[in-house]
Amino acid sequence: MPAIYLKSNYIAFILFFIAGLFCINSSFAQDATSHSTFKFKTVIVDAGHGGKDPGAHGAYSKEKNVALSIAKKLRDLINDEMSGVKVVMTRSTDVFVELHKRADIANDNHGNLFISIHCNSSPQKRSTERGTLLLVYGFHRSQEQREALRENASIYIEKDYKDKYNGYGSDAVVNTIVLNAFQQKYRKQSIQFGDLVDHEFKKTDGRRSHGVKEQGVLVLAQSGMPAVLVETGFINNASDEEYLNSSSGQTEIARSILRALKQYRDNLEGR
Numbered sequence: 001m002p003a004i005y006l007k008s009n010y011i012a013f014i015l016f017f018i019a020g021l022f023c024i025n026s027s028f029a030q031d032a033t034s035h036s037t038f039k040f041k042t043v044i045v046d047a048g049h050g051g052k053d054p055g056a057h058g059a060y061s062k063e064k065n066v067a068l069s070i071a072k073k074l075r076d077l078i079n080d081e082m083s084g085v086k087v088v089m090t091r092s093t094d095v096f097v098e099l100h101k102r103a104d105i106a107n108d109n110h111g112n113l114f115i116s117i118h119c120n121s122s123p124q125k126r127s128t129e130r131g132t133l134l135l136v137y138g139f140h141r142s143q144e145q146r147e148a149l150r151e152n153a154s155i156y157i158e159k160d161y162k163d164k165y166n167g168y169g170s171d172a173v174v175n176t177i178v179l180n181a182f183q184q185k186y187r188k189q190s191i192q193f194g195d196l197v198d199h200e201f202k203k204t205d206g207r208r209s210h211g212v213k214e215q216g217v218l219v220l221a222q223s224g225m226p227a228v229l230v231e232t233g234f235i236n237n238a239s240d241e242e243y244l245n246s247s248s249g250q251t252e253i254a255r256s257i258l259r260a261l262k263q264y265r266d267n268l269e270g271r
């Protein structure tokens with residue numbers, strides 16, 4: 001009898017879980033279709049790395065500084081050109097902010113979209129690869145984890161990272177299921193925004209593009225909103241590094257993200 005009792009409890013749990021998924025999906029559908037009521041209010045701009053975490057290195061520059069410069073330019077452009085949209089920065093100076101705190105800032109401020117600014121780098125000292133890449137949180141595919149592993153490496157600087165990140169690095173099956181269910185709600189919108197940014201980089205700026213990819217990037221997974229990580233170029237490629245450090249290059253990147261953001265908001269609001 002206890003075995004049957006346990007089994008029915010288990011079935012009840014599964015049904016409850018599936019019902020939860022259904023609720024998540026219907027609230028997503030509501031967000032995306034009730035055009036007349038949805039208002040895009042808050043965007044979170046996240047400059048990657050910072051402080052004791054420099055990120056990737058080029059020949060003469062560091063990812064943390066490039067990311068912050070572009071993030072500030074993007075903030076200023078949104079403030080100038082998108083009235084009614086509030087920008088929240090996860091950092092605006094050269095400080096170290098733990099990944100889960102970045103997600104907390106985003107969630108506490110009820111962001112409608114999380115944009116994380118980074119630079120890519122290849123394993124070689126000097127890269128022949130160049131161009132942009134957009135990452136959205138998705139199921140792990142072992143061959144495509146290079147960028148995710150590199151961007152997630154920030155947590156090894158943090159203390160107690162296994163407690164803070166749902167047992168990252170260990171088996172946490174239930175957490176993975178919940179995380180994945182949670183992510184389904186925002187996956188589609190994240191890809192939509194990623195595609196818009198990708199289009200601007202390619203068509204307007206003529207950048208080489210590595211497209212939009214799904215990877216297990218932690219900072220995106222923990223933010224309860226659509227979220228995209230922008231790899232703005234390869235910092236260890238000579239021509240990309242020059243572009244990424246130039247004021248004109250940074251402005252071009254920020255402007256492209258701004259145009260994509262306006263389009264994304266207009267689509268959601270049914271304008």
Ligand SMILES: [Zn+2]
Nearest residue numbers: 048055118119
């Ligand atoms: Zn990075």
